[in-house]
Amino acid sequence: MSDVTGIPTPDKSDDDFWNAVSNLVEPPWNEPTPDDAGTMDERVLDAVRALAERISTRALAYSAAGKSFDPVLMAAPDVQLALLRALYEAKLSVDRLAESAATVAGRSGANYAQLGAAWGGIKRQSARLKWPHAVVRKSARESIPLQYAGGTAVVHHDADADAWWFTATAADRREMESEPVHGTYAEAIAGATEFLLAHALPEGQPPA
DSSP: OOOOTTSOOOOTTSTTHHHHHHSOOSSOOOOOOHHHHHHHHHHHHHHHHHHHHHHOHHHHHHHHTTOOOOGGGGGSHHHHHHHHHHHHHHHHHHHHHHHHHHHHHHHTTOOHHHHHHHTTTOOHHHHHHHSTTSSOOGGGOSSEEEEETTEEEEEEEETTTTEEEEEEEOTTSOEEEOOSOBSSHHHHHHHHHHHHHHTOOOTTOOOO
């Protein structure tokens, strides 16, 4: 495990909070252990089983008959196909979440080599192809949209104030326009991301 004693841990109320958050920590993560991977498998399986039971024709038949769905019914081939369909939905969710994470990281200072390393060690060129809009040139860091937590945001630069601001529409349709008070592009993205997360919809609830 990496030595974390030298990493600053300011509170959000501290003056240097955003500056500290904007500085990328190296290494960004510790490699997951086999136990970590096993726990992840269990949690993913719990999620996809729940979805499989909601979409399984057999499970719906049991529900319509007023009967409980015994876990042993998961062994039925049609239920396993429903589970496979649920796993595909999980894959789509992972892809969406990965794109959001790569975009937030890339637009806050991470490069394609770092994104590729985080995504299982793919090459920089492959990371660029996978997330072509995640990392932007400094000269282009104006009015670029960001999608996160089911909402969207656009970060702008106010040349007169030499500061950054953002507009955002969250998943719950709440809107916000910040003042040009953010000292850096990364700080504005962090503010937009915080707003979008605060107004994300509960899991399974469709947008209004």
